[in-house]
Amino acid sequence: MQQFTNSFGKVFLTVHHDAHHQWIYNEWRGLLSTDAVMQGCVGVLEVLRQTKCPHMLNDNRAVVGSWNQANDWIAQEWMPQALAAGLTRFAHVVAPGIFGQASAEEMHQRVGNLFEMRLFEDLQHARQWLQEAAALPG
Known part of the structure; x- marks a missing residue:
């Protein structure tokens, strides 16, 4: 598990590789600056590269x-x-709330055709969708 903190020492991202469920879980929190999003996404990439x-x-x-x-950075650099x-x-x-949903919908429109991405309103349905994918024959 990795944690990322802002300049005030507050955790804005926790990244956890869940080997049992075969996913990387990213828990974001608070008001996110562009720098924080970029820093966190780079950290997530490292976990992705290490765990495959x-x-x-x-x-x-x-x-x-x-x-x-x-x-823009997420679509052009991170994805x-x-x-x-x-x-x-x-x-x-x-x-x-409307702001976070609008941000997610914009990101989905930009990158949705590159891989399977779905937006969810609750954690349970998101977990279920990923578990179904993990159960598919490889």
């Missing part, structure tokens, strides 16, 4: 506000690297 885990569960339920400002590292399925649990 094809599925990701991105949990934004505790995120406050929008992170649209990072979507190609994540795909090269083996990412095939990305379950994204949206933050409550």
